[in-house]
Amino acid sequence: MICKTRRGNGSKGQVFIVLSIIIITVMVMLKTGINISQIMENKRYLEAGFEQMQFQNIRNEALKAVQISYENKSDMTNNLNNFMRYARLVMSSKAVNLAGVAVTATYNHSTAPYVVNVTVLNMLGTDMFYLNVTFNTTTAEFRSVSDGMAVQAGFSGNYETMSHIMTVFYNTSLANTTEYVTIPFDTTKSKLTVFLDLSLKSDRSEQRDVFNETYVI
Amino acid sequence: MDETSEVAAARGYDSMKKKSSKGISKTFESIVAILSMMTVFIIYFSAKQTMPDLEIINREMKAFSAMKTLVESNDFRQWVLANDTQTLENKIMSLMPSDTNYEIVVCQLDCAKPSVTSERMFSASYIIAGDVKDFRPRQVVLYMWS
Numbered sequence: 001m002i003c004k005t006r007r008g009n010g011s012k013g014q015v016f017i018v019l020s021i022i023i024i025t026v027m028v029m030l031k032t033g034i035n036i037s038q039i040m041e042n043k044r045y046l047e048a049g050f051e052q053m054q055f056q057n058i059r060n061e062a063l064k065a066v067q068i069s070y071e072n073k074s075d076m077t078n079n080l081n082n083f084m085r086y087a088r089l090v091m092s093s094k095a096v097n098l099a100g101v102a103v104t105a106t107y108n109h110s111t112a113p114y115v116v117n118v119t120v121l122n123m124l125g126t127d128m129f130y131l132n133v134t135f136n137t138t139t140a141e142f143r144s145v146s147d148g149m150a151v152q153a154g155f156s157g158n159y160e161t162m163s164h165i166m167t168v169f170y171n172t173s174l175a176n177t178t179e180y181v182t183i184p185f186d187t188t189k190s191k192l193t194v195f196l197d198l199s200l201k202s203d204r205s206e207q208r209d210v211f212n213e214t215y216v217i
Numbered sequence: 218m219d220e221t222s223e224v225a226a227a228r229g230y231d232s233m234k235k236k237s238s239k240g241i242s243k244t245f246e247s248i249v250a251i252l253s254m255m256t257v258f259i260i261y262f263s264a265k266q267t268m269p270d271l272e273i274i275n276r277e278m279k280a281f282s283a284m285k286t287l288v289e290s291n292d293f294r295q296w297v298l299a300n301d302t303q304t305l306e307n308k309i310m311s312l313m314p315s316d317t318n319y320e321i322v323v324c325q326l327d328c329a330k331p332s333v334t335s336e337r338m339f340s341a342s343y344i345i346a347g348d349v350k351d352f353r354p355r356q357v358v359l360y361m362w363s
Contacts, residue, residue, distance in 0.1 A: 020250035058344060068352060
């Protein structure tokens with residue numbers, strides 16, 4: 001009887017240790033349950049989604065810059081280029097880098113020989129050492145096209161009503177790139193083709209879109 | 218003192234000695250328990266990990282979506298170019314939660330922040346190129362604070 005009583009009294013003191021083990025286990029389980037890295041990942045995903053929305057905003061408004069200039073056709077290209085420069089400044093103030101190349105090609109309904117005017121805006125954030133624009137076997141060459149600068153080239157010829165592929169080759173300190181711009185040429189209409197190769201980079205995400213739109217003007 | 222009372226006294230002394238040693242061991246065990254819990258707290262919970270605030274990014278996305286919805290109507294561009302921030306605020310507020318304070322600023326590049334002292338201020342901006350026959354790029358910045 002004495003022995004049993006002693007064991008009973010002796011084990012009461014260990015309640016503290018047993019309780020502490022239970023509390024520690026609960027705390028560890030709670031901490032493991034709150035997965036902060038998963039929440040951080042979700043936040044990054046949301047931020048990337050938000051930047052994608054902003055990129056879509058710039059993409060849509062770039063085309064809008066062309067559309068709202070419809071009544072003053074001579075301003076269409078300038079307004080697009082000015083909008084792209086503006087959008088880049090706005091994004092850079094948010095530590096987001098908007099870069100790319102904007103190409104516009106216009107031609108007026110007239111009699112042969114037809115004239116196609118091409119403008120290329122360098123927004124790559126670096127100089128183009130060489131820029132070659134080739135339309136229907138004719139090439140216009142440019143050297144040292146600095147960042148933010150736009151250059152123009154005119155092509156004339158007896159073009160047929162069909163889709164022509166214009167190539168825009170440029171060389172920078174980072175890469176050699178060739179862009180293919182589809183120009184749906186129609187001898188009975190005046191048209192403007194906009195080609196944009198845009199990218200939006202931040203420390204959270206990277207977006208890129210290459211597209212072209214043609215408008216009857 | 219007879220032999221029986223001597224034995225009883227000795228037993229009483231032994232009992233007191235045992236009770237005292239039990240008290241010491243209980244104190245020791247409770248100290249061990251407290252120390253082990255403190256050790257776990259310090260080692261496991263001391264690393265600073267701030268909980269990311271998802272509420273801000275959610276509000277920013279909501280504000281952006283509200284402006285995107287409004288830009289579908291042509292009036293939005295007119296309000297922006299006319300710098301009619303009151304109408305813009307009224308329209309946007311109907312699409313946003315009511316527990317946040319708002320202020321709209323229409324600007325070109327340098328956008329003035331509202332003169333509000335709040336640590337939880339955030340914003341969403343929407344860029345427009347202009348309106349028909351009126352090329353004037355602007356950004357609409359919706360500042361929010363709570």
